[in-house]
Amino acid sequence: MLRYEELQKWNKELLDRQQQQALNRYMDRTEQREYTEQELKTRNPLEVDSPDRVASRESMLQGNNLAMERIIGRNDLFPIAYFQVGLQAAKSVCRIEVRDSIGRVKGHGTGFLISPSVLITNHHVLGDEEAANDSVAQFNYEKDLDGREREIKNFRFEPEQLFMTDKELDFTLVAVEGRSAEGDKLTENSYLPLEQRTGKGLVGERVSIIQHPSGSPKAVTIRENKIQDVFDDFIHYSTDTMPGSSGSPVFNDEWQVISLHHAGVPDPNDPSTFIANEGIRISSIVEYIKNHRSQVSDQAQKLVDDIVGVEQSHDDHKAEDEVPVEELSLEWYEGTQGYNSTFLGDDYEIPHPTFCEEKQKDIAPLKDGGHILNYTHFSIVMSKSRRLAFYSVVNIDGKNLRSVERADKWYLDPRINKAYQAGQDLYYDNPLDRGHIVRRIDPVWGKDAEAANEDTFHFTNCAPQHKDLNQQTWLDLENYIVENARNHDMKATVFTGPVFRSDDRIYRSVQIPVEFWKIAVMVKEDGNLSATAYLQSQKNLVENLEFAYGDYKTYQVPVQQIEALTGLTFGNLRNHDPIRGLESTIGHIIEGEDDITV
Numbered sequence: 001m002l003r004y005e006e007l008q009k010w011n012k013e014l015l016d017r018q019q020q021q022a023l024n025r026y027m028d029r030t031e032q033r034e035y036t037e038q039e040l041k042t043r044n045p046l047e048v049d050s051p052d053r054v055a056s057r058e059s060m061l062q063g064n065n066l067a068m069e070r071i072i073g074r075n076d077l078f079p080i081a082y083f084q085v086g087l088q089a090a091k092s093v094c095r096i097e098v099r100d101s102i103g104r105v106k107g108h109g110t111g112f113l114i115s116p117s118v119l120i121t122n123h124h125v126l127g128d129e130e131a132a133n134d135s136v137a138q139f140n141y142e143k144d145l146d147g148r149e150r151e152i153k154n155f156r157f158e159p160e161q162l163f164m165t166d167k168e169l170d171f172t173l174v175a176v177e178g179r180s181a182e183g184d185k186l187t188e189n190s191y192l193p194l195e196q197r198t199g200k201g202l203v204g205e206r207v208s209i210i211q212h213p214s215g216s217p218k219a220v221t222i223r224e225n226k227i228q229d230v231f232d233d234f235i236h237y238s239t240d241t242m243p244g245s246s247g248s249p250v251f252n253d254e255w256q257v258i259s260l261h262h263a264g265v266p267d268p269n270d271p272s273t274f275i276a277n278e279g280i281r282i283s284s285i286v287e288y289i290k291n292h293r294s295q296v297s298d299q300a301q302k303l304v305d306d307i308v309g310v311e312q313s314h315d316d317h318k319a320e321d322e323v324p325v326e327e328l329s330l331e332w333y334e335g336t337q338g339y340n341s342t343f344l345g346d347d348y349e350i351p352h353p354t355f356c357e358e359k360q361k362d363i364a365p366l367k368d369g370g371h372i373l374n375y376t377h378f379s380i381v382m383s384k385s386r387r388l389a390f391y392s393v394v395n396i397d398g399k400n401l402r403s404v405e406r407a408d409k410w411y412l413d414p415r416i417n418k419a420y421q422a423g424q425d426l427y428y429d430n431p432l433d434r435g436h437i438v439r440r441i442d443p444v445w446g447k448d449a450e451a452a453n454e455d456t457f458h459f460t461n462c463a464p465q466h467k468d469l470n471q472q473t474w475l476d477l478e479n480y481i482v483e484n485a486r487n488h489d490m491k492a493t494v495f496t497g498p499v500f501r502s503d504d505r506i507y508r509s510v511q512i513p514v515e516f517w518k519i520a521v522m523v524k525e526d527g528n529l530s531a532t533a534y535l536q537s538q539k540n541l542v543e544n545l546e547f548a549y550g551d552y553k554t555y556q557v558p559v560q561q562i563e564a565l566t567g568l569t570f571g572n573l574r575n576h577d578p579i580r581g582l583e584s585t586i587g588h589i590i591e592g593e594d595d596i597t598v
Helices: 004-028 030-042 051-060 065-071 081-090 129-134 282-291 298-308 446-455 467-471 473-483 559-566
Strands: 093-099 105-113 118-121 136-139 153-156 163-166 171-175 206-211 219-230 234-237 249-251 257-267 270-281 325-327 373-375 378-382 389-397 410-412 432-436 462-466 491-498 515-523 529-537 554-557 588-590
Touching: 004 030, 004 234, 004 257, 004 270, 030 219, 081 206, 081 219, 081 249, 093 129, 118 298, 163 298, 171 282, 171 298, 206 257, 234 257, 257 282, 270 282, 282 298, 515 559, 529 559, 554 559
Parallel strands: 325 410
Antiparallel strands: 093 105, 093 136, 105 118, 118 171, 136 153, 163 171, 206 219, 206 249, 219 234, 234 270, 249 257, 257 270, 373 378, 378 389, 389 491, 432 462, 491 515, 515 529, 529 554, 554 588
16 A cells, blocks of 8 residues: 555646647647637638538537527627536536545545536546545535635545546546435536547637635636647647646537647746646547446446447347348469559659658558558558458549449458458447448459459448448549549559547447548649548548438648548658648638549
């Protein structure tokens, strides 16, 4: 057991490390943040943030005209009920008095109820079950209208019922007793539900925070500060907080919790002051909880379900839409050359992309060595962790395309471990299509057309795509690429893949990508290469796999943006991009072939 002094030292080292990591994130994004700040001087958050987050935010505010007017800067009025809702939200917030085993107070943090019986705070506040057993949650520690302190309601934690924690996301869930020793009911306090959807706060929007600064009575900062930056798992904002505020809820104007406050960003020139604050995105916490639900007891799972809900498990019997799954013999693949890098001509070599150092560690190896899966006229490289393709690349000979009947079965590839392939279980009884990454007709040309057609039905060439995405605009774009490969015998090279984000939702143990990219390369009539890049999002389509809704858009974007999103580098293709000079990272919307710049 750690002594009291050792625990204090360990907690300080952990907090210092978190603050340094927050500073690193802040400094790495200095240029982008400064650009965003300039943009916000003349544009509103709906015009500055990413299209997918904006679409999600707009869907949440549908019908709330006053909220929309606040975001675009037309109206700062609030209904008087705004404060009533805030007071109700404040009832969920408590001071956590961190004690040792003999009752000595080690410090204070903040926490808040996220269900009738579960509280959330930071890992660095309650790092293990022993700390939770020794500490208490103190509700009602605040001042009344006369400035007098109200009576504190003390509740013990029950980590034996539920305790879930993660150091990297710096959060802890812990059950709380239903009735205090004095007879107070925990249900007399409200709780704040955790909303899984992203986009609850846009860059430039105002935030509020309810907290126990330095362990003092409950306090609030209301709309004083703005969201500065949004990362995959974290969010930066300029809210006033003090030690003891760790574990506080950060709210948008609708009093939805958008993040869990955990660290200040220290000034590199004066570590005693802070230049921003950092919270953990609620969407990331919810994904972690869902992913680790099976690791807690059956009793604890019921408490977790009250917080985030779970996907209902599916029956093991064969579904009506299930297709046969088989393996081809290794002889099938012998002699398969895969993608030809000089397909467009000896003067136009287009090599495989290279990986950044971080992504290299996640490349799935082949059993016999190497990492490129070669099929007829196309090749694929797989991700170990995501069980999906990092990218595919295909040679298309539009002049010699053939019509071949569609296959009625899918294959697992025996050249790569099954653990690296997302198979049929992912696609059972839901709106997810087995979306071809390399489209079925693209490599189906020449004397090997039948083999190419069969090869496209490997799960390695499959990505979960909502049926509306797979069958509509993306298909139109693929048709355009094939039909407009006009030179060098109608040839084209096309790279395709998903965007892997850490906050992609987990469904049946697979993180579902919500964006897909494509880079089409061909030779123009003047003999110069053209490399055009496209990005399409299905973010609004996979928020709820049982009741999907929403719209999505296709964008033509700079090749350089695809490189930034994927960690792949496509050699000198960016130099042949007709929109490479665009400063915007959004690109422009593609609604028809007239919108494409080549």
